[in-house]
Amino acid sequence: MTDDIALPEADERIALKDYTEKAYLDYSMYVILDRALPHIGDGLKPVQRRIVYAMSELGLKASAKYKKSARTVGDVIGKFHPHGDSASYEAMVLMAQPFSYRYTLVDGQGNWGSPDDPKSFAAMRYTESRLTKYSEVLLEELGQGTVDWQPNFDGTLEEPMVLPARVPNVLLNGTTGIAVGMATDIPPHNLREVVNACVHLLDNPQATINDLCQHILGPDMPTEAEIISPREELIKMYETGRGSVRMRAVWQKDEESGDIIITALPHQVSGAKILEQIAAQMQAKKLPMVADLRDESDHENPTRLVIIPRSNRVDLEQVMQHLFATTELERTYRVNMNMIGIDGRPAVKSLVKILSEWLSFRTVTTRRRLQHRLEKVEERLLRLAALMVVFLNVDEVIRIIREEDNPKPVLMKRFNLIEMQAEYILETKLRQLARLEEMKILEEKTALEKERDGLLKILDSAVKLKNLVRKELIQIADAFGDDRRSPIVARAEAQALSETELLSVDPVTVVISDKGWIRAAKGHDIDPTGLSYKAGDSFKFAVQGKSNQQVILIDSTGRSYSVPAHNLPSARGQGEPLSGRISPPSGATFEGALMGADTQRVLIASDAGYGFVAKLEDLTSKNKAGKALLTLPEGAQVLPPQLINSPEQVQLAAVSNDGRLLVFPVTELPELAKGKGNKIMNIPAAKVQTREEFVVALAVIHPGQLLTLHSGKRFITLKAADLEHYKGERGRRGNKLPRGFQKVDKAEVSDK
Incomplete structure (x- = not known):
């Protein structure tokens, strides 16, 4: 059996490594060029272009009746895009959703999804669709020799390689896509702003990013939420073609109820998901200042989320800052302006490069349109000249046709005609000869000659061609332009509340x-x-x-x-x-x-007679092992810390175990974060080591307070006047207490 099998020739074999490398490269180039990235000319991926073209071929203009979406999808996948019907329909749905596309290309009837769930659209057998008025901007010049055509996947039909867009749709609607080894994320923009920038670039070819950003303020999403990226970030993004855009929800306080009303969400953010995120925080007891949530969105108010605070004392601004930082009420969008240029290669482009390339594309498209029209005009003029020959020599023409076996060359020689004119005369019906009127022919001829001269003037002048492109751009901006939807606002960065604040x-x-x-x-x-x-x-x-x-x-x-x-x-x-x-x-x-509080002062001391004043924030430690605070001399012990209010008016009383008392202002002690401190009471270090003498108690006395000293069952209460006797400089020995108080157990401070 093996003898019958024809082995491939040696030169037909290829190493597996080379084969797989070539196969993967071919696949990746296909995905990059024919699937995932938009073309700079019309801003569409192949599937989107094929959907728009297929709908135009079905006659589904903005003025036509709606047709079942399944009919369109069938034409798209049967004629131009041999892939899954669900993927094609999903691409079509995206172009019909006003919350996904800034300027929709498909006008849908039926359930086409909602902002809360963009993928909740009905099946294509239920929905109907047609093109929007805006799609004319992409299709209007299609049959006018403006673009190149290519055979479809089976070679039976022709499809446009790119649509002759009259505006830079790549910026207007933006797109996202993941190819092999590269991706694209182009945000939508405002038509008026982009056209103004194009006009400025036409007039000033050396314009910089800063010049263009006077017109294009930033992306313009199909939502009223605020763009809060700083201007410097936006300019840098347009310079490099890469960066990010931050959006934040719009909210206001209801004056009657005091509730928070959220009226606009960032692009592609679901209100239901936001409520879920807030509710999860409430459930985890991380949002005690919020009492309840409500979704009051309806047809009149597409976005109306209500957050009810626990009381009117809640700082609503602080609550919203926390929610911006912890939920999708604030969202960051990646920007990567990667597209297929007019050279057919993918690249990340700056704003100047995008608009310059598109204007080059538009100028070539306009020139091709004018050239195509000029050819049509000149052809019609030749036909009219042939008609004039018939009109002036009708009998002679009829004679030649009747008598000659091959009248075409005879007509051409007799009346000095070209082949096309002779054929046109032979194809003219007899009934038309009766209606031929010299005046009508001459009028049409004069009008066409005038149009031809106008076309030639524009084609021969780069300035006039540029002015025509400029004029047409302004006309489109007037017809389809609208106000900016996403305001650009400077906002401080949102900060989440700390665990203790919550x-x-x-x-x-x-x-x-x-x-x-x-x-x-x-x-x-x-x-x-x-x-x-x-x-x-x-x-x-x-x-x-x-x-x-x-x-x-x-x-x-x-x-x-x-x-x-x-x-x-x-x-x-x-x-x-x-x-x-x-x-x-x-x-x-x-x-x-x-x-x-963190700023609360506290007395830290040892019974060796040393101490200092610290703030509570200096005592906190995030480590389980704590932090070294008080340095203890040998043999010394820690005394209980005591809070100090208004240090300027506070007295410190130090009592030693041998019955001495020293009183001085607490301000004489230094304020430290840690250490041994300064001398409070003069006690010899040797006696502290042997525990013969030490500070038995410290008392912080605020104005109007009394000091009570206890010795066994006996006690003595000292008023402000009594304390005068014991006042001295910090670091002294202090004065002896009355007989019977040589062994003080404790000191207490009390109000009058």
């Missing part, structure tokens, strides 16, 4: 036990000593604050830690160990806790 602000009391367990109770009126504790554990200290604040903890080694208050376990239970949230050194105990 939390509800409730009063809380945070309780820490002796064994280092933590919990939080709502409100400030609870008795922390009355809570239940684990066996062998007991209350150590508590701190009051708000649920959106951090709890600052200071341990016995002088390190500080931060724990968010909002996610602490409830005080109804026994809490959880702090060791699960932070990692203090082994054997360290917690000596104090603080809550308050």
Whole structure:
């Protein structure tokens, strides 16, 4: 059997590597040139061009009756585009959606999708369509010798290689596409702006990007949402052909209800999806300032989303800034102006290059149109000359036709005619001879000669040709131009609210036990000593604050830690160990806790008699291991931190264990972020090391407050006048307290 198989000749074989490389390159070039990228001339991909051309061949002009979309799709895939019907229909739907295309090419009747779900369109057997008036701008000059034609896929028909667009549609409607190794993302633009830029470039061929951007302010999407990209970014995008455009929804406050009303969404953003994104944040309790959402969109108001704030005290501007940063109410669009140029090659082009190339294309198209018309005029003039011959010599012409076997050469010789004229005379019907009127022929001849002279003048003058292109562009702008839909507005960058800003602000009391367990109770009126504790554990200290604040903890080694208050376990239970949230050194105990605003001042000190003033924000730490705050001299211990309000009016009282008291203004202490601090009270370092002498208590006394010192069961209350005796310079020993208070246990501050 193998003897019968003809093996290929050696020269017909090809290496697999070479074959696959060529096959992939051929495929990628096909996708780039014949599928995914638009042509600079008409701004259409092949499938779009074929749909528009097939509809024009079916007679579906803007004035015609609608026809079933299935009929159009059948013609497109049967005659010009041998691909899937669903893909062709989807391309057709896109050209009919006013929320997808800035200037629609297809006028659809039926369900063609909605902004919320662009792919919710009905099947092609249900919808009907025809071309829009705007499509004439692409098709009007098609039969006038303006463009080259090519055979269709099976060679039975001809199709245009590009449509003779009278405006730069590649910028007006934009397009997106993914090829092999490259992609395109061209945003839509405003027709009037683009035409004005073209006219400016015609008049000033050396115009720069900045000159053109005086006319083209930026993209113009088919939505009223704002374009918020800075002007410098837009100019750079037009310079390079690459960049991005940011769009932001338009909103306003309802004066009666105080609700947020969103009236316009960014291009291709679904209102339903926006509501889903906001609702998800509400469900996750990340948007406590919003009470409810409503979609009030209808036929009269295509976009009307209502966000109801929890109260009239909510900062709506802040809420919207957060939503812009966390939802698709603000969206960024990639721009990559990649297209097939008039040289047939794909390239990313700047705005100047796009408009220059298109004007070159348009000038050539206009010249071809005029040339084609000139040929038609000259042909008609020759025919009219032949008719005049018949009119003036009708008997002679009839005689030659009757008597001669081959009348064509005789007519040509007798009346000095060319072959086409002789054929035209022979094809003229006898009944027409009776109606031939010399005046009518002469009138038509005069009009055509005048038109011919006008055409020749334009074709012979580059200036007149340019002026004609200019005039026609302005006419189209007058006929189809409209106002900008997407306003360009300068806006600050949206900032999402931090986790603490999003939390509800409730009063809380945070309780820490002796064994280092933590919990939080709502409100400030609870008795922390009355809570239940684990066996062998007991209350150590508590701190009051708000649920959106951090709890600052200071341990016995002088390190500080931060724990968010909002996610602490409830005080109804026994809490959880702090060791699960932070990692203090082994054997360290917690000596104090603080809550308050970031700018709140606090006294940090050791019982060696050193300390400083710090801000709460300096004590916060994102690490589980905390941060080094207070440097402890050898043998010294941390004293509980104390809050300071209005430092200028606050006195600091320091009490040593041998019964001495020193009072001085707290402003004499430095404000530091960390360190050992300055000397508060003069205590010898050796005595601190042996624990013979140390600061037993510090008290921050605000104006009008009293200081009470406890020694066993005895106590003494000192008023402002009594404290005068103990006032001195910072770093002194202080004065001795009365007999019986040589062993002070604690110091308390109370209001009058």
